[in-house]
Amino acid sequence: MIAALGIGAQWLAWRWKVPAIVLLLLSGVLIGPVTGVLDPRSVFGELLEPLIAVAVAMILFEGGLTLNLTRLKGAELAVKRLVFFGGPLVWLLATLSGHYIGGLTWASASVLGGILIVTGPTVIIPLLRQASLKRRPGEILRWEAILNDPVGALAAVLAFELAIVLNSSHSLSMTLGHMALGIAVASAVGLATAWGLIRAIKGGHIPEFLKVPVIIFFVMATYALPNALLHESGLLAVTVMGVVIGNSSLSSLDEIRRFKENITVLLVSGVFILLAAQVDLGTLATLTTREILFVAVVLLLVRPLAVFISLIKVDLPFGEKLMVGWIGPRGVVAVAIAGLFGARLVDIGIEDAALLSPLAFAIVAVTVLLHGFSLQPLARRFNLQSTDTKGLLIIGANPFTVALAEAIQSTGRPVLIADRNYNHLRQVRGRDIPTYYGEVLTEEAELTLEFSRFDSMVALTDNDDYNALLCMHYAPEFGHHQVYRFAPGGGAGGDHLEQTLGGRFFAKELDFEQATNYIREGWCVRLTRLSESYSFEDYRRDNPDARVISTYDEDGEVRVMHKDESFDAGDGETLLALVPDDTHRDKAERHARRQEQQPTDVSVDDGAHDDNDGDSRGNTTPGREPPEQG
Numbered sequence: 098m099i100a101a102l103g104i105g106a107q108w109l110a111w112r113w114k115v116p117a118i119v120l121l122l123l124s125g126v127l128i129g130p131v132t133g134v135l136d137p138r139s140v141f142g143e144l145l146e147p148l149i150a151v152a153v154a155m156i157l158f159e160g161g162l163t164l165n166l167t168r169l170k171g172a173e174l175a176v177k178r179l180v181f182f183g184g185p186l187v188w189l190l191a192t193l194s195g196h197y198i199g200g201l202t203w204a205s206a207s208v209l210g211g212i213l214i215v216t217g218p219t220v221i222i223p224l225l226r227q228a229s230l231k232r233r234p235g236e237i238l239r240w241e242a243i244l245n246d247p248v249g250a251l252a253a254v255l256a257f258e259l260a261i262v263l264n265s266s267h268s269l270s271m272t273l274g275h276m277a278l279g280i281a282v283a284s285a286v287g288l289a290t291a292w293g294l295i296r297a298i299k300g301g302h303i304p305e306f307l308k309v310p311v312i313i314f315f316v317m318a319t320y321a322l323p324n325a326l327l328h329e330s331g332l333l334a335v336t337v338m339g340v341v342i343g344n345s346s347l348s349s350l351d352e353i354r355r356f357k358e359n360i361t362v363l364l365v366s367g368v369f370i371l372l373a374a375q376v377d378l379g380t381l382a383t384l385t386t387r388e389i390l391f392v393a394v395v396l397l398l399v400r401p402l403a404v405f406i407s408l409i410k411v412d413l414p415f416g417e418k419l420m421v422g423w424i425g426p427r428g429v430v431a432v433a434i435a436g437l438f439g440a441r442l443v444d445i446g447i448e449d450a451a452l453l454s455p456l457a458f459a460i461v462a463v464t465v466l467l468h469g470f471s472l473q474p475l476a477r478r479f480n481l482q483s484t485d486t487k488g489l490l491i492i493g494a495n496p497f498t499v500a501l502a503e504a505i506q507s508t509g510r511p512v513l514i515a516d517r518n519y520n521h522l523r524q525v526r527g528r529d530i531p532t533y534y535g536e537v538l539t540e541e542a543e544l545t546l547e548f549s550r551f552d553s554m555v556a557l558t559d560n561d562d563y564n565a566l567l568c569m570h571y572a573p574e575f576g577h578h579q580v581y582r583f584a585p586g587g588g589a590g591g592d593h594l595e596q597t598l599g600g601r602f603f604a605k606e607l608d609f610e611q612a613t614n615y616i617r618e619g620w621c622v623r624l625t626r627l628s629e630s631y632s633f634e635d636y637r638r639d640n641p642d643a644r645v646i647s648t649y650d651e652d653g654e655v656r657v658m659h660k661d662e663s664f665d666a667g668d669g670e671t672l673l674a675l676v677p678d679d680t681h682r683d684k685a686e687r688h689a690r691r692q693e694q695q696p697t698d699v700s701v702d703d704g705a706h707d708d709n710d711g712d713s714r715g716n717t718t719p720g721r722e723p724p725e726q727g
Contacts, residue, residue, distance in 0.1 A: 098128070098134075099135075099366075099367050099370050100363070100366075100367065102124045102125075102128065103121065103124075103365075103366025103367050104363070105124075106120035106121045106124050106370075107120075107121075107362065107366055115470075116224055116465070116469030116472075117366075118220050118224065118369065118426070118428075118465050118469055119465060119466060121366055122369065122373050122462060122465055124370055125369060125370040125371070125372065125373025125376075126374070126376065126378075128370070128374055129373060129374025129375060130374070130376055130378040131378075136374070136375070137375045138375060145371070146433075146437070148371075149368055149371065149433055150320070150331075150433070151317055151320065152368045153332070153368065154316060154317065154319075154320035154332065154335045155316055155317075155335075155361065156361050156364055156365060157243065157247070157332055157335050157336050157339065158316045158335040158336070158338060158339040159339065159354075159357040159360070159361040160239075160242075160336070160361075161243060161335070161336045161338065161342075161343055162340075162342060162343040162350075162354050162357060163239070163243075163343060163354065163358075164239070164240060164243060164244075164339070164343055164344075165343060165344060166344050172233050172236045172237045172240070174411055175237050175413060175421075176236075176237055176241060176244070178411060179241045179245070179407055180240075180244045180245060180248060182406075182407045183241075183403050183404055183406075183407035184245055184248050184252070186403040186406060186407060187213060187214050187399060187400065188207075188211050188213075188214055189210070190210075190398075190399045190402065190403060191206075191209065191210035191214075191395055192206045192207045192209075192210035193206075194206075194391055194395060194398075194399060195207075195210060195391060198394055199388050199390075199391030200385075200387045200449075201449055201452065202447060202449055204256070204259075204260035204263065204264075204442065204447050204450070205439075205442065205447060205449050205450045205452070205453060207256035207259070207260070208253050208256040208257050208260065208438050208439075208442065208450070208453065209435065209456060209457070210252075211249060211250075211251075211252030211253035211254075211255065211256045212249060212250075212434050212435050212438075212453075212457060213395060213431065213460065214245055214248055215245055215246050215248075215249030215250065215434075216241060216242045216245055216246075216425045216426065216427065216428075217242060217246070217426055217427045217461075220242075220426040220427070220428040220464075220465055220468075220469075221238055221239060221424075221426065221428075224424075224468070224469060224472055225238060228472045228473050228476055228482065229476075229482055229487075229549040229550070230420075230472075230476055230481055230482060230549070231481050231482070231547065232547055233413075233417065234417045234421060234481050237417075237421055238420075238421060238424060241421075243336065244336070246336065247329075247333035247336050249431070249434075250332045250333075250434055251276075251329065251333060253329070253438060254276070254327065254329050254330070255276055257438050258276060259272065260442060260445075260447065261445060264445050264447070278326065278327075279323065279326045279327025279330045280327070280330060280333065282323050282327075283323035283327070283330035283331065283333040283334040283337075284333060284334070286322055286323050286334045287319060287334035287336070287338040287341070288337060288338075290318075290319045290338050291337070291338045291339075291341035291342045291345075294311070294312065294315060294342065295341075295345045298349065299347065305349070309356050312342075312353060312357075315338075316335055319331065319334045319335050319338050320332070320334060322334075351573075355573050369428075372432045372433065372458075376455075376458050380454075380455040381455050381458070381459060383455075384455060384456070384459065388456060389459075392456065392459050392460055392463060395460060396460070396463060396467070400423075400425045401419075401422035402422075404418065404421050404422035405418060405422055408421070414479075416478075416480070416481060417479070417481065419475075419479065420475060420476065420479060423468070423471070423475065424468050424472055424475075425464065425468070426461070426464040426465050426468040426469065427457070427460055427461045427464055427465075428461065428465075431457050431460070431461060432454070432457050432458055432461055435453045435454050435456070435457035435458075436454045436457075438450070438453065439451060439452075439453035439454045440454075486509060486510050486511065487510070487511070487550070487553075488505075488510045488512050488513070488551050488552070489511075489512050489513075489551060489552075489553055489554070489555065490512075490515065490546075490548070490551040490553070490554040490571075491514045491515070491554075491555050491557060492514075492515050492516070492537055492554065492555070492556050492557065492558060492567055493514075493515075493556065493557040493564075494514050494516040494518070494521040494522045494524060494532070495524075495609075495612075496524065496613055496617070497557065497613055497615070497616050497622075497675075498514055498557050499514070499524060499528060499530070500616060500622040501557075501622050501646070502514055502530045503528065503530065503622070504622040504624055504673055506529075507624065508649060508671070510655075511531075511550050511551070512530065512531070513530075513532065513533060513546070514531070514533075515537045515542075515546075516532070516533075516534065516558075517534075517535060517537070519534055533545070538566070538567070538570055548574060551575070552575065552579060552655075553575055553579040553580065553581070554567070554568075554571045554574075554575050554579065554580050555580075555582065555657075556568055556580070556581070556582040556600060557582070557583055557603065557609070557612070558609070561582075561583070561585040561586060561609075564582035564583055564600065565582060565600060567580075567582070567600075568580040568582050568600025572600070578601070580600045580601070581600055581601050581603040582600040582602065583602075583603055583607060583609045584602040584603070584606040584607060584608045585608065586609070586610060601657075603646075603657070603658075604657075604658055604675070605644065605645075607644060607675075612675070615644075615675055618677075619677065619678045620675055620676060620677050620678060621675075621676065621678045622673065622674070622675055623673075623674060623675075623676050624671055624672065625671065625672045625674065626669075626670075626671045626672075627666055627667065627670050627671070627672065628669070629668050632668070633666045633667070633672075636672065640674070640676050642676070642677055643672075643674040643676040644674060644675040644676075645658050645672055645673070645674045646658060646674055646675060647673045648666050648670045648671065648672055648673070649670065649671040649673070650670050650671075
C-alpha cells in the first residue's frame with residue numbers, strides 16, 4: 098500500500114504538474130490520522146526508526162553523488178556562505194524566536210533551531226526536477242539542501258547534548274570533546290569507505306553485477322558505525338562518502354547514479370508517507386497562538402533574513418537571492434530528528450520538548466505547500482525558469498535540421514542545434530537559431546547546456562553509429578520514448594538495431610541521405626493546422642508525398658512520428674511535415690492554362706502578379722477553408 102501510494106502520488110504529480118511532495122503529504126495524512134488505515138508504529142514496531150534512518154542515509158548518499166564540484170561554477174561562494182554562515186545564523190534566529198515568541202525553554206528552542214537549519218533534499222530535489230530552474234539557482238538550492246542536512250542534524254545533536262549536560266552531572270568540556278571526536282570519526286569513516294570502494298572498483302575487484310549491492314551495504318555500514326559514537330553523525334559520514342565517490346572518475350558512475358536515483362524516488366515516497374501517517378492531528382490542534390506565530394516567523398522572517406545577510410557582497414541578482422531566501426522547505430530529516438530528540442528530552446524532564454515533533458511537522462507541512470506551489474510562479478516572475486515551453490535538442494547541423502529548427506521555432510518552442518564540426522554550423526549562423534559547438538557527450542556540455550529547457554532529443558548526424566550512441570547516452574535524461582534518430586542508411590536498420598542501440602527511428606525511418614536529398618530538390622519543412630473544414634484526409638489528398646514528422650495539439654503536446662506509429666491526426670492539431678515545394682511548378686501550370694484560354698492577340702503577363710490567387714503551396718481545395726500554414 099505504501100509503495101502504491103508513493104508511486105501513484107509521484108505519477109499523479111507528473112500528470113497534473115503539481116509538486117509531488119504535496120500529494121505524498123496528503124496521502125500519508127489520509128491513510129494515517131484521518132482514516133486510521135495505517136498505523137506505522139503498530140505495523141513496523143521497533144523497526145520503524147531504523148527503516149527511516151537507513152532510508153534517510155540512502156537519500157543523503159544519493160544526493161552527495163549528484164554534487165559534482167565542477168557544477169559549482171558561479172555558485173561556489175553562495176553555497177559556502179549559506180552552509181558555513183547561513184546555517185548557524187538560522188540556528189541563532191530560530192532559537193531566539195522559539196524562546197521569545199514560541200514560549201519554549203532554551204533547551205527545546207535550541208534543539209528545534211538546529212533542526213530548522215535542514216532545508217530537506219527529500220523536498221528540494223523533487224521540486225527542482227519539476228520547476229526546471231536555471232542552473233545557478235538550482236545548484237545553490239540543491240547543494241545547500243544536501244550539505245545542510247548533516248550540518249543541521251549535528252547542530253541539533255550539539256544542542257541536545259548541551260541540554261543533557263545542563264540537566265545532569267556531565268561536564269561541558271567532556272561533552273564538547275565527545276562531539277568533536279564523533280564528527281572527526283564520521284568524516285574519516287566516510288572518506289575511508291569512499292576511497293576503498295573507488296580503489297576496489299577501479300582495480301576490478303568487484304564484478305559489475307555486485308557493484309550496486311556492495312555500495313548499498315557500505316552506505317548502511319558507514320551510517321551505522323559513527324552513530325555508535327555520536328547520534329546522527331552517520332548523516333555526515335554518508336554525505337562525505339557520496340560527494341567523494343560522485344567526484345571520482347569511475348567509469349560506471351553514471352549507471353550507479355541512475356540506479357541510486359531510482360531507489361531514492363521510492364525511498365522518499367515511502368518515508369514521507371510513513372512520517373505523515375504517524376502524525377497526531379490532536380497534538381497539532383493544541384498548538385497555541387504563540388506557537389503558530391513562531392511558525393510564521395520562521396517561514397517569513399528567519400530563513401529570508403539569514404539568506405540575505407549571508408549573501409551580502411555575493412554577486413547574485415536580487416531575484417536569485419529572493420528565490421533562495423524564500424524556498425527552504427523542510428523534509429524527512431527535520432521531522433525524524435524532532436521526534437527522536439523530543440522524546441528523549443521529555444525523558445530527562447524537559448516537558449515542553451513534546452512540542453518539537455508537532456511544531457516540526459507543522460513547519461514541514463506549511464513550507465511544503467507554500468514553497469511547492471510558489472516555486473514555479475516565482476521562477477517565472479524573475480525569469481529564473483529555464484523555459485515555460487519545453488523544446489527540442491537537435492544534434493547535427495545540415496540543411497534538413499536547419500529547416501526543421503526554423504519550423505519548430507515558429508511554433509514558439511525552444512530549439513538548439515549542436516554539432517562538433519564547426520564547418521557544419523556555418524550554415525546555421527545568421528538564421529537566429531541557437532547553436533552549440535562541441536562534443537555533446539562531454540562533461541563540459543552538461544555544464545554549459547541547460548538540458549532542463551528540452552524534453553526530447555533527435556540525433557540527425559550523417560553517422561548512424563554516433564546517432565545510436567547519442568540516443569543511448571540521453572535516454573536516461575529525456576526518457577527512452579523521447580530520443581529519436583535517423584534510420585540507418587537506406588532506412589533498413591531493422592527492429593533489432595533500434596532495440597539494442599536505443600532511439601526511435603525518426604519520421605517513419607527517414608535516413609540522412611533521403612532528408613538531405615529532399616531539401617536539395619526543393620522540399621521544405623512546413624506547418625499545417627487541421628480543422629473541421631480541412632481534415633487529415635484532405636491534407637493527405639493534397640499532399641500525397643508528404644513525410645509527416647510530428648504533430649502539435651492545442652495544449653502544446655508533441656507527438657513525434659516514429660517507425661511503429663500508426664498515424665492519424667484530428668481537428669485542432671498542427672502537422673509538421675517534409676513536403677515538396679510546388680510553388681514554382683504551380684505558377685508555371687497556371688501561367689500555361691491562362692495562355693491557352695487567352696486570345697492569341699492578347700498579351701499575357703508572366704504571372705508574377707498571380708502569387709496570391711489561392712494557396713501558392715497547393716493546399717487550397719475548392720469548397721474548403723484553406724488551412725493555417727507557416
